[in-house]
Amino acid sequence: MVRHLLSEMEGAAELYGDSHFSADLEKALIKGLILSQPNNYSAALAQAAGTKHPHYLLRAKAFMHAWAHESLALEDVEAAAGVSRHKLFEGFRQYFGLSPMAYLKQYRLEQVRRNLLDDRNHGNVSSIAMDWGFTHLGRFAADYRKLFGETPSQTVTRQQARHAR
The missing domain is CATH 1.10.10.60 (Homeodomain-like)
Known part of the structure; x- marks a missing residue:
């Protein structure tokens, strides 16, 4: 996801430079990293997500x-x-x-x-x-x-x- 985002940023610097657009992508990237890697909050996040x-x-x-x-x-x-x-x-x-x-x-x-x-x-x-x-x-x-x-x-x-x- 990070590699994809970096390659996209190179091609459309103006779009990704706009904070209204990039803020949501930044949040998605952070959420993805937190959910994909074991951390201190993994159990709480799994319970909050529920089945x-x-x-x-x-x-x-x-x-x-x-x-x-x-x-x-x-x-x-x-x-x-x-x-x-x-x-x-x-x-x-x-x-x-x-x-x-x-x-x-x-x-x-x-x-x-x-x-x-x-x-x-x-x-x-x-x-x-x-x-x-x-x-x-x-x-x-x-x-x-x-x-x-x-x-x-x-x-x-x-x-x-x-x-x-």
């Missing part, structure tokens, strides 16, 4: 979040995403490290936890879990413990103790 998800994954994710309270089948998610099952699985594994339905289960578990930790929560664990689509409460409790390192009732007890102080 861009394909549109079909964004559609699938939005669909799952909007309908998470309902009974969803993989076919529903495929239709919402507009891609084949293979492509859907491939994308979810690549970007989220989970299958589509495992992603949905994790999202639902996180929502149950959010509800349990909500100060306005007056429901019991079973009703909240069932509201989020968990019909087998034993399996729900095991999955919850595996994800959060505590049972749902421990979460509620801890939250109640925090408010009692």
Whole structure:
């Protein structure tokens, strides 16, 4: 990029001498050098840039979040995403490290936890879990413990103790 810029500058010195034109090129060159070479800010820059998800994954994710309270089948998610099952699985594994339905289960578990930790929560664990689509409460409790390192009732007890102080 630097070589190209230098060769161009030799041929069009008047244009490149104009600060309105060359300022943007200078910024692009500096950004390119910072992004292409490892430096003290590499990790922060990578995190700020974030990972861009394909549109079909964004559609699938939005669909799952909007309908998470309902009974969803993989076919529903495929239709919402507009891609084949293979492509859907491939994308979810690549970007989220989970299958589509495992992603949905994790999202639902996180929502149950959010509800349990909500100060306005007056429901019991079973009703909240069932509201989020968990019909087998034993399996729900095991999955919850595996994800959060505590049972749902421990979460509620801890939250109640925090408010009692």
